[in-house]
Amino acid sequence: MLFKIxxxxxxxxxxxxxxxxxxxxxxxxxxxxxxSIQEGVYDQMIDNSVRYYRGYVQVHQNGYWDEQFxxxxxxxxxxxxxxxxxxxxxxxxxxxxxxxMMVSTGSNSRFxxxxxxxxxKEDQITRLKxxxxxxxYLEEGDKAIVVGVGLAEKMKLALxxxxxxxxxxYHGQQSYDQYPIKGMVKFGSPELNKRMxxxxxxxxxxxxxxxxxxxAYAMDVSSRRVSGKVVEQLESKLDSxxxxxxxxxxxxxxxxxxxxxxxxxxxxxxxILYILIGFGIFGTALMMISERKYEFGVQIAIGMKKIxxxxxxxxxMVFIAVMGVLAGAIVAIPLQYFFHANPIxxxxxMAKVYESFNIEAIIPTSTxxxxxxxxxxxxxxxxxxxMIYPISKLFRIKPIEAMRG
Amino acid sequence: xKPNIVILLLLSLIMAGGAMAQSSADILKTSEEKRRGIESxxxxxxxxxxxxxxxxxxxxxxxxxxxxxxxxxITGPAKDKGTATLKRKKEVWNWLPRIERVVxxxxxMMSQSWMGSDLTNDDLVxxxxxxxxxxxxxxxxxxxxxxxxxxxxxxPHDDVAIVWGKVIMVIDQKDYLQLxxxxxxxxxxxxxxxxxxxxxxxxxRPVASKLELIPQDExxxxxxLEYKSLEFDKKVPxxxxxxxNMKRAK
Numbered sequence: 001m002l003f004k005i006x007x008x009x010x011x012x013x014x015x016x017x018x019x020x021x022x023x024x025x026x027x028x029x030x031x032x033x034x035x036s037i038q039e040g041v042y043d044q045m046i047d048n049s050v051r052y053y054r055g056y057v058q059v060h061q062n063g064y065w066d067e068q069f070x071x072x073x074x075x076x077x078x079x080x081x082x083x084x085x086x087x088x089x090x091x092x093x094x095x096x097x098x099x100x101m102m103v104s105t106g107s108n109s110r111f112x113x114x115x116x117x118x119x120x121k122e123d124q125i126t127r128l129k130x131x132x133x134x135x136x137y138l139e140e141g142d143k144a145i146v147v148g149v150g151l152a153e154k155m156k157l158a159l160x161x162x163x164x165x166x167x168x169x170y171h172g173q174q175s176y177d178q179y180p181i182k183g184m185v186k187f188g189s190p191e192l193n194k195r196m197x198x199x200x201x202x203x204x205x206x207x208x209x210x211x212x213x214x215x216a217y218a219m220d221v222s223s224r225r226v227s228g229k230v231v232e233q234l235e236s237k238l239d240s241x242x243x244x245x246x247x248x249x250x251x252x253x254x255x256x257x258x259x260x261x262x263x264x265x266x267x268x269x270x271x272i273l274y275i276l277i278g279f280g281i282f283g284t285a286l287m288m289i290s291e292r293k294y295e296f297g298v299q300i301a302i303g304m305k306k307i308x309x310x311x312x313x314x315x316x317m318v319f320i321a322v323m324g325v326l327a328g329a330i331v332a333i334p335l336q337y338f339f340h341a342n343p344i345x346x347x348x349x350m351a352k353v354y355e356s357f358n359i360e361a362i363i364p365t366s367t368x369x370x371x372x373x374x375x376x377x378x379x380x381x382x383x384x385x386x387m388i389y390p391i392s393k394l395f396r397i398k399p400i401e402a403m404r405g
Numbered sequence: 406x407k408p409n410i411v412i413l414l415l416l417s418l419i420m421a422g423g424a425m426a427q428s429s430a431d432i433l434k435t436s437e438e439k440r441r442g443i444e445s446x447x448x449x450x451x452x453x454x455x456x457x458x459x460x461x462x463x464x465x466x467x468x469x470x471x472x473x474x475x476x477x478x479i480t481g482p483a484k485d486k487g488t489a490t491l492k493r494k495k496e497v498w499n500w501l502p503r504i505e506r507v508v509x510x511x512x513x514m515m516s517q518s519w520m521g522s523d524l525t526n527d528d529l530v531x532x533x534x535x536x537x538x539x540x541x542x543x544x545x546x547x548x549x550x551x552x553x554x555x556x557x558x559x560x561p562h563d564d565v566a567i568v569w570g571k572v573i574m575v576i577d578q579k580d581y582l583q584l585x586x587x588x589x590x591x592x593x594x595x596x597x598x599x600x601x602x603x604x605x606x607x608x609x610r611p612v613a614s615k616l617e618l619i620p621q622d623e624x625x626x627x628x629x630l631e632y633k634s635l636e637f638d639k640k641v642p643x644x645x646x647x648x649x650n651m652k653r654a655k
Binding site: 071102104106107109110111164166168169171172173174176177178 | 454456458459461484485488499501503504506507508509510511513514518520521522
């Protein structure tokens with residue numbers, strides 16, 4: 001009964017209802033869209049690091065992560081590889097030997113990160129082959145390198161040019177050799193573009209005078225969520241004095257910390273947006289009470305209980321909020337998916353600015369449904385909180401004054 | 406300038422006599438000249454890198470001419486033989502014999518380890534002058550290995566690119582040997598200690614034939630340089646220190 005009255009009340013003054021609903025609608029749409037972009041950029045940053053480079057889980061020699069140095073590598077063993085491959089949630093296991101090295105044309109030199117890879121398996125994890133923009137991908141047994149496009153650009157290198165790799169090998173040995181450039185890869189992250197030099201792992205081991213040694217086994221797991229579980233299981237199977245097992249959250253702790261603090265900053269913006277919406281709803285609710293003072297006066301005078309009236313009013317506001325939120329969400333979902341598939345390209349000028357933050361100047365949206373749910377729940381709770389003041393006003397209504405007013 | 410032996414001898418006599426009255430800058434200047442030769446020096450030495458889990462020894466030959474030119478040639482082990490590092494004024498090159506290529510080191514590589522040791526490229530080719538790039542202050546004398554020493558504090562000038570915040574050198578008063586050098590960072594924390602010992606007569610003068618560089622923050626790390634022979638002020642033409650000659654040096 002009361003429910004029905006509330007519903008009818010809404011449509012008695014359609015314009016007021018629509019205006020309020022519209023304010024909720026735009027607020028929700030805006031909030032969802034902003035959050036989607038924000039989360040989308042975070043996802044992209046994580047992808048750039050985790051999916052395109054590190055992999056979700058890695059095994060190193062114990063202590064390697066804190067001191068990433070060629071002497072802290074481990075000796076490869078078939079048993080270790082077998083143990084990792086046998087793990088249920090692990091999809092692919094790939095060996096890597098990484099070391100910072102100087103790359104040089106003789107007169108021009110730069111720092112780089114040399115990564116020895118198993119070309120076929122690496123591609124299964126990081127899709128490296130698909131990132132080749134010029135030349136060809138590595139094959140096992142090649143005595144050649146693939147470099148990031150940023151590095152090639154900075155050093156004015158072309159395919160087929162010979163590059164000298166120079167650095168410190170195993171146990172302090174001087175390591176150097178020269179390799180032709182077979183291909184160039186392009187990553188989302190400008191940092192990776194400028195830094196990466198890939199070599200087949202056997203050649204890297206030879207170069208660093210560290211036969212059979214690896215800095216890591218990188219693994220791809222069936223989904224991001226199980227990486228923690230895989231770490232736990234591997235830790236129980238491997239000797240913890242010899243090996244350390246880490247998932248992307250541990251390896252990318254710095255990135256995650258950055259995201260967390262940035263998200264907190266984003267919350268402030270969202271909070272301001274919510275205050276704006278809140279006052280909109282608050283204004284409407286107050287207006288609703290004062291406009292309908294006479295009506296309430298009559299209703300109370302003929303015996304309607306104030307509590308019932310309050311219930312009707314709250315129902316009205318909840319209807320408005322729910323419909324506004326629903327409409328906002330319904331419009332937001334296709335937008336989320338559209339901009340996820342067609343990320344906003346900020347263009348060349350912005351690219352430079354974003355590059356300094358090591359972010360691609362392409363903004364995809366996240367399609368995480370929890371964003372919508374969070375916003376919806378938040379707006380509803382806020383609506384209910386806002387109703388406290390107008391309702392308390394309702395309880396102070398004196399029928400005679402109200403009807404005269 | 407041709408060094409005149411007689412004048413030199415006289416000079417050192419006068420200096421030795423008036424040792425107490427010398428300024429820090431004079432002490433450093435004499436000490437550096439004794440270490441490096443006034444004109445040039447040629448040395449054969451070995452370098453041992455000590456790490457907790459391994460040690461490695463290399464043998465090498467080194468030529469230097471004043472502060473501006475030096476050439477170091479690795480003579481062993483076989484794998485590294487022929488590798489050379491050349492310094493000409495502010496530029497540094499490496500010769501990589503296995504691939505027959507010359508690589509010019511960028512300034513960003515200067516702080517990197519040289520041949521895997523505790524020495525950096527920068528230590529090797531030190532561009533700065535102990536005498537003109539630092540302010541000096543004499544501290545209380547000290548006795549090291551039974552030798553009376555001056556202790557001099559060196560604070561780098563603000564406009565000079567020196568990684569150290571402070572250097573303390575302990576110099577023997579008799580032979581001007583740099584028996585101990587302590588390197589402090591800008592927070593006044595001791596980073597490296599260079600110790601000199603085993604004083605022998607080489608190239609006609611007393612020389613500390615063993616140098617140990619001990620980084621303070623890494624346990625079990627050490628680099629030892631040992632001189633096998635030293636010659637001073639042999640005629641070495643400037644052209645010797647050229648990229649072309651680096652490939653041929655023996």
